[in-house]
Amino acid sequence: MTATLDPQLKTTRRASDDRPAAARPARPAATKPALLIEHVTKRFTVGRKRKPVAAITDVSLRLERGEIHGVLGANGSGKSTLIRLVSGLLTLDEGRVEVFGHDIERDEMAVKRLINRVSVDAAFFKKLSPMENLVFAARLYGLDARAAKPQAIAILERLGIAQKRVGRPVEQMSRGMQQKVAIARALLTSPSLLLLDEPTTGLDPRSKLDVQSFIEEVRNSHDATIVLTTHDLAEAERLCSRISILNDGRVVAEDTPEGLKQLVATRYGEAPTLESAFMTWTGRSLDDDVEEDQSGGDE
Amino acid sequence: MTTVAHELKASYAFIERNFFLTRRYWGWELAFLVYSVAGALSISLIGADQGSPRLLLTLMVGAIFWNYLSVVFGWIAETIEIERWEGTLEYTMMAPIRRSTHLLGSVLYAMAFGLVHTAAILVVLFLFFPNMDLSQANFATVGLFMLLGSFSIVGLGILAAILPLLYVERGAQMAWVLQSLILLVSGVYYSVDVLPGWMRAISALSPATYVLDGVRRGLIDGAPVTTLLGEVWPLVVMGIVLIPAGLWAFGQAERYAKRTGKLKRVG
Numbered sequence: 175m176t177a178t179l180d181p182q183l184k185t186t187r188r189a190s191d192d193r194p195a196a197a198r199p200a201r202p203a204a205t206k207p208a209l210l211i212e213h214v215t216k217r218f219t220v221g222r223k224r225k226p227v228a229a230i231t232d233v234s235l236r237l238e239r240g241e242i243h244g245v246l247g248a249n250g251s252g253k254s255t256l257i258r259l260v261s262g263l264l265t266l267d268e269g270r271v272e273v274f275g276h277d278i279e280r281d282e283m284a285v286k287r288l289i290n291r292v293s294v295d296a297a298f299f300k301k302l303s304p305m306e307n308l309v310f311a312a313r314l315y316g317l318d319a320r321a322a323k324p325q326a327i328a329i330l331e332r333l334g335i336a337q338k339r340v341g342r343p344v345e346q347m348s349r350g351m352q353q354k355v356a357i358a359r360a361l362l363t364s365p366s367l368l369l370l371d372e373p374t375t376g377l378d379p380r381s382k383l384d385v386q387s388f389i390e391e392v393r394n395s396h397d398a399t400i401v402l403t404t405h406d407l408a409e410a411e412r413l414c415s416r417i418s419i420l421n422d423g424r425v426v427a428e429d430t431p432e433g434l435k436q437l438v439a440t441r442y443g444e445a446p447t448l449e450s451a452f453m454t455w456t457g458r459s460l461d462d463d464v465e466e467d468q469s470g471g472d473e
Numbered sequence: 474m475t476t477v478a479h480e481l482k483a484s485y486a487f488i489e490r491n492f493f494l495t496r497r498y499w500g501w502e503l504a505f506l507v508y509s510v511a512g513a514l515s516i517s518l519i520g521a522d523q524g525s526p527r528l529l530l531t532l533m534v535g536a537i538f539w540n541y542l543s544v545v546f547g548w549i550a551e552t553i554e555i556e557r558w559e560g561t562l563e564y565t566m567m568a569p570i571r572r573s574t575h576l577l578g579s580v581l582y583a584m585a586f587g588l589v590h591t592a593a594i595l596v597v598l599f600l601f602f603p604n605m606d607l608s609q610a611n612f613a614t615v616g617l618f619m620l621l622g623s624f625s626i627v628g629l630g631i632l633a634a635i636l637p638l639l640y641v642e643r644g645a646q647m648a649w650v651l652q653s654l655i656l657l658v659s660g661v662y663y664s665v666d667v668l669p670g671w672m673r674a675i676s677a678l679s680p681a682t683y684v685l686d687g688v689r690r691g692l693i694d695g696a697p698v699t700t701l702l703g704e705v706w707p708l709v710v711m712g713i714v715l716i717p718a719g720l721w722a723f724g725q726a727e728r729y730a731k732r733t734g735k736l737k738r739v740g
Binding site: 218219255258261262263264265283286287289290291293295297298299300301302306309310311313314315316343359 | 479483486489493494498560561564569728733734736737
């Protein structure tokens with residue numbers, strides 16, 4: 175695994191950014207946090223009694239530029255809801271969110287140009303090829319299709335997808351390969367803030383390692399800030415500079431991975447591991463989480 | 474200007490994507506075309522069976538132009554449903570484009586696809602009924618009514634596209650029901666005069682009623698547009714009202730879906 179991106183990738187990234195000023199992401203201000211979430215609450219009305227249920231309650235986070243911030247939590251803890259709120263796919267009930275100083279409600283279009291997202295399920299037009307899907311995404315983000323194609327090929331090759339595969343329907347690819355294409359789609363638009371919602375869930379160990387290495391490369395060479403939700407504690411420890419633990423829609427702990435381990439050891443007398451931290455602050459074992467996964471829990 | 478160029482490019486993305494989808498699902502498109510041709514022929518043969526050239530033309534116009542309107546309506550109404558089915562809806566909604574840009578792309582492809590689809594049926598019908606007399610036809614009238622009718626149908630299609638946003642499970646079925654009701658009240662294969670009074674009142678609200686009436690009178694009777702102003706102005710008004718109303722309602726529905734989390738659901 176190389177430590178840096180293919181030089182062609184860096185070059186094509188600049189070359190393809192020929193979008194008109196209106197479509198090009200504004201250069202993020204250096205002094206603004208990459209992501210600022212202040213006292214955000216989101217409720218959903220569910221059931222016949224129309225009772226509101228809080229999915230996210232009074233969550234505040236601040237991410238500096240270039241950071242990879244992990245969000246851990248059991249199923250139903252609100253991780254995906256938080257990602258959707260930052261993505262503008264859900265409206266806020268309370269609080270505010272800013273991306274590089276742009277309010278997501280007042281300056282929606284500017285925020286959309288700065289972010290992209292990879293979700294746990296690689297969502298594509300399955301009958302179309304990776305290239306057709308990627309060119310569609312590139313056009314939506316104002317990129318020139320001719321410039322985007324070599325860039326897409328370079329990213330896909332870096333992720334282990336050969337050029338000869340990019341013309342075949344996505345449905346013929348394995349789940350791991352589809353997820354890599356999803357990551358390539360997000361990277362193609364050069365997001366300043368990348369939201370990764372369990373990007374390695376369900377991948378085999380080799381694919382997981384490929385994706386994790388690529389996330390590190392993106393952080394190092396693309397000047398991207400990344401929010402990563404995951405159930406994989408080793409992944410969080412490897413990639414994240416800071417971690418927040420969500421429980422029932424609330425942030426119950428936030429620190430560096432090392433800080434969380436020290437805290438759980440000194441405050442609760444538990445083993446200094448992320449697993450101990452997770453179980454202590456979520457009040458449940460990992461086995462509980464797996465059982466809920468298998469029963470089809472959704473958040 | 475650059476913003477306009479960006480939005481037009483993004484619109485083209487939807488046209489290109491829908492073309493790719495049509496190409497990949499060519500088997501289904503071919504099957505649908507065969508079904509449409511068989512349906513149009515079957516209905517037209519009722520006129521031939523009655524030995525009435527006028528009835529034959531009346532039914533043919535109904536079959537052909539209803540096909541065009543329903544294809545356009547269907548493609549636009551399925552704008553959201555296709556993406557929900559594929560699971561891409563959230564990604565499209567996250568893209569930095571205006572919703573009008575999104576819908577414009579869908580509309581342009583729907584109209585182009587509808588024209589090609591209808592032309593194929595037209596060719597088959599002409600081959601099947603080579604002695605059809607169109608010597609009196611006023612094609613300018615036909616073209617104008619097709620154009621005006623397209624705008625109104627686009628507005629209705631945008632309104633129907635909202636249904637899958639609001640009703641995750643049954644939205645597509647509701648759009649299908651709406652299309653069926655337009656077929657029923659618009660005099661596609663019969664005069665609206667045979668409808669009960671309350672249905673005639675509803676038929677006056679359907680753009681398809683005016684399109685089919687105008688096309689028939691242009692094609693069969695050779696009527697110039699100037700004699701059909703009573704059919705033209707409702708279509709102009711409907712086009713002016715329905716498209717902005719559809720875009721506004723779509724925006725409201727999108728906000729509702731974002732408030733209630735209905736963009737998330739797949740399948």
